[in-house]
Amino acid sequence: MTSSCMAMAISDFYSAHPNYTTRLRPHIRHAESFLDADFAVLELLKHEQVHGVIGPQHSTEEKFVTELGQKVHVPIISFTARTLVLPDTENHYFVRTAIDDAVQTRALAAICKGFQWAEVVILYEETGYGCRFISHLSKALQDVEIGQVHLVAVPTSAKNSHLRKELSMLNEKKTGVFLVHMNPSLGFRLFALAQKVGMMSEGYSWIITDSVSNFLNSMDSVTRVSMEGVVGIRPYVPYSDNLEKFKERWTRNSMVQNKNRGQVVDLNAYGLWAYDTITALAIAVEKIGPVNSSSLYAKIAKNGTKHGDLRISTFGPRLLRELSSTKFRGLSGDFELVDGKLKPSAFEIFNVIGTGERRVGFWTTDGGIRRQIINSSDHDQAKTYSTSTAELKNIVWPGDLTSQPKGWLPSILRIGVPWKSGYKEFVSVTDIDPATNRTHNPTGFAIDIFNETLKFLPFKIKYEFYCYNETNNDKWTYDDMLHGIPRDFDMVVGDTTIWAPRASYVDFSLPYSESGVVLVVRNKKAFDMWIFTKPLRWDLWLAIGLACIFMGIVIWILERPVTNNPITPGEESVVKTETEQPGMNYLAPITVLAFPERNMVTNKWSLFVLVCWLFMAFILMQSFTANLSAILTVDQLKFAFSEDYYLGYQEFSFIEKFLTEDLNINKSRLKGYSSVEGFHDAMSRGSKNGGIDAIFDEIPYVKLLMNRYDSQYKWSGQFTEQMVLAL
Numbered sequence: 001m002t003s004s005c006m007a008m009a010i011s012d013f014y015s016a017h018p019n020y021t022t023r024l025r026p027h028i029r030h031a032e033s034f035l036d037a038d039f040a041v042l043e044l045l046k047h048e049q050v051h052g053v054i055g056p057q058h059s060t061e062e063k064f065v066t067e068l069g070q071k072v073h074v075p076i077i078s079f080t081a082r083t084l085v086l087p088d089t090e091n092h093y094f095v096r097t098a099i100d101d102a103v104q105t106r107a108l109a110a111i112c113k114g115f116q117w118a119e120v121v122i123l124y125e126e127t128g129y130g131c132r133f134i135s136h137l138s139k140a141l142q143d144v145e146i147g148q149v150h151l152v153a154v155p156t157s158a159k160n161s162h163l164r165k166e167l168s169m170l171n172e173k174k175t176g177v178f179l180v181h182m183n184p185s186l187g188f189r190l191f192a193l194a195q196k197v198g199m200m201s202e203g204y205s206w207i208i209t210d211s212v213s214n215f216l217n218s219m220d221s222v223t224r225v226s227m228e229g230v231v232g233i234r235p236y237v238p239y240s241d242n243l244e245k246f247k248e249r250w251t252r253n254s255m256v257q258n259k260n261r262g263q264v265v266d267l268n269a270y271g272l273w274a275y276d277t278i279t280a281l282a283i284a285v286e287k288i289g290p291v292n293s294s295s296l297y298a299k300i301a302k303n304g305t306k307h308g309d310l311r312i313s314t315f316g317p318r319l320l321r322e323l324s325s326t327k328f329r330g331l332s333g334d335f336e337l338v339d340g341k342l343k344p345s346a347f348e349i350f351n352v353i354g355t356g357e358r359r360v361g362f363w364t365t366d367g368g369i370r371r372q373i374i375n376s377s378d379h380d381q382a383k384t385y386s387t388s389t390a391e392l393k394n395i396v397w398p399g400d401l402t403s404q405p406k407g408w409l410p411s412i413l414r415i416g417v418p419w420k421s422g423y424k425e426f427v428s429v430t431d432i433d434p435a436t437n438r439t440h441n442p443t444g445f446a447i448d449i450f451n452e453t454l455k456f457l458p459f460k461i462k463y464e465f466y467c468y469n470e471t472n473n474d475k476w477t478y479d480d481m482l483h484g485i486p487r488d489f490d491m492v493v494g495d496t497t498i499w500a501p502r503a504s505y506v507d508f509s510l511p512y513s514e515s516g517v518v519l520v521v522r523n524k525k526a527f528d529m530w531i532f533t534k535p536l537r538w539d540l541w542l543a544i545g546l547a548c549i550f551m552g553i554v555i556w557i558l559e560r561p562v563t564n565n566p567i568t569p570g571e572e573s574v575v576k577t578e579t580e581q582p583g584m585n586y587l588a589p590i591t592v593l594a595f596p597e598r599n600m601v602t603n604k605w606s607l608f609v610l611v612c613w614l615f616m617a618f619i620l621m622q623s624f625t626a627n628l629s630a631i632l633t634v635d636q637l638k639f640a641f642s643e644d645y646y647l648g649y650q651e652f653s654f655i656e657k658f659l660t661e662d663l664n665i666n667k668s669r670l671k672g673y674s675s676v677e678g679f680h681d682a683m684s685r686g687s688k689n690g691g692i693d694a695i696f697d698e699i700p701y702v703k704l705l706m707n708r709y710d711s712q713y714k715w716s717g718q719f720t721e722q723m724v725l726a727l
Helices: 002-016 034-048 059-072 101-114 128-143 160-171 184-196 221-226 241-257 269-288 315-324 445-454 478-482 500-504 538-564 580-586 588-594 604-633 655-662 676-685 699-712
Strands: 076-078 094-096 119-125 147-154 177-181 205-208 231-235 327-330 333-338 347-353 356-364 368-370 413-418 463-468 517-522 647-650 670-673 694-698 713-719
Touching (some): 002 269, 034 059, 059 076, 094 315, 101 177, 101 347, 119 128, 128 147, 128 177, 147 160, 160 184, 177 184, 184 221, 231 356, 241 269, 269 315, 269 327, 269 333, 517 699, 655 670, 655 694, 676 699, 699 713
Parallel strands (some): 076 094, 119 147, 119 177, 205 231, 647 670, 647 694
Antiparallel strands (some): 347 356, 517 694, 517 713
């Protein structure tokens, strides 16, 4: 196909430009193997003394041919090489007139991100080209935070039995998203077998790269039906009149050339790139114009190449410069080279439906996923990069589904819940099937959190609860239960604590409770209703009382002459009885505090005495307030471990390991309990009577204890490590 396209390109170009003074003269060599191709290039450089090489056709030939072109300064031009074997610094004379695969992998990653798939299974051909493509794809997926759950390298010579075995292994995994990158013949066989093993049905998603999608028109109708629901991408070729006319001529020529075989080779992007490559070369050569044959080569000694009969081209660097600056509108779109490779254009996204296909959208480097190609005049829309697949038209997925698969197979999730003898407020398991360990309708706070979370999911999941520790074993632990993932359970719902050592083998949800481990002890004394007398000692209270009496006597003595003074005209008098006057004077030190606005005294010496009393009373009030606040707020539980202490912890939890390994407490000093009642009974008896003096436990469980037994307990310390309950 590509040879015919190049021949038609030469004919079309010089038919359109008969007055040009230069002509391309192709020297075609056919090679049946990679080694033959390398020798063919060497023979062309030696004997034909060519100034440019179009090839290699396969990436495996690229390294030798590229190094050879670099040594003799001859451009090596390839319209099939999508990745580089050598670094850019060693590829000055290697020109790729095809879109780089790094751009295609960005498009694939954007599509996977748009569909919100978290993991992808990648099947690729086990060749150097396939491995380099996977390197680009892995980086692109990593950039958008998508994991690769499995990589399957398929040999190009793989038989159907090998493919069927690989598919059967993949079918056992939970991930239902598959990305295929391999040569078309291998890819077509893969999809035919995938349909037979039931992997082209509901719940599965398949994406193909242009290594397969460029050749869809060449496969038979049976294979195409097996690919129904597949989503693919390939370089977008914009419509043009020249393209349509070329397709008509191509079809006629192909029918004439293949009339004996009864088939027509369909045109694809590689044929159009080959056509545009010849056109670009012809334009570049015409820019240089006719040259003297004597100045086409330099002396051999200056290069020092080991091939003694190869001469260094002086025409090659000029051809490379002109080719790099050539721009035109070709059959495949705009032709422009940037850094030695074709400037990336858009990719079209299509959906295989029945025996045909339907374009559902596009991906561009600037605009991302779009339903239509963005016009260059629409600057605002062009600046916005979209990864939303809502921009795409409706897609028919495998199994004739129009709803997007979620990225994992719709199997029934096995959810483990622990059986516990206590703390059933968090999780309670009843009605256990002894044959399957299934349990129906478990209850508790953790179960309620799980059920409420499911309501916020945009899709429904099927699940079944399975009991752990169904035999009511007293030696089970949460760590043992978590190690059952994924062997026994797909996930666990319960009062499971997020702890750093556990995070190495399981993933946790976001926490739904307060964090921390606390030390709980008993209150030494019950609440005292006379606690307001505690801030001051008894002798100070006595001194205050005597001071009040003394101040009252002094004020009575100072105020008594005033009451016997005659009343001057114009003044009001207050008549007091003999029994009322001493009482009022005695109460003056107290009433002046309650009623400061009243004129309690009239004598200036009495006023001086009251001011002194008020100053002393202010100091006493401040001291009283501070001491009372300290008594009511400061922790009075001065707990200290004695030689005979014992500590309680919740059985089955990580607390025992935390106390022995992190706090270095002797295991013989620890006693495990499984319920609030057990803790309360042990604390009531104390260490001397076979109980415990303190409890180490997590805050949610301690709150249950505090809520049930009110003020009998109080925690006196908190460890703020990341220890919180999660699903």
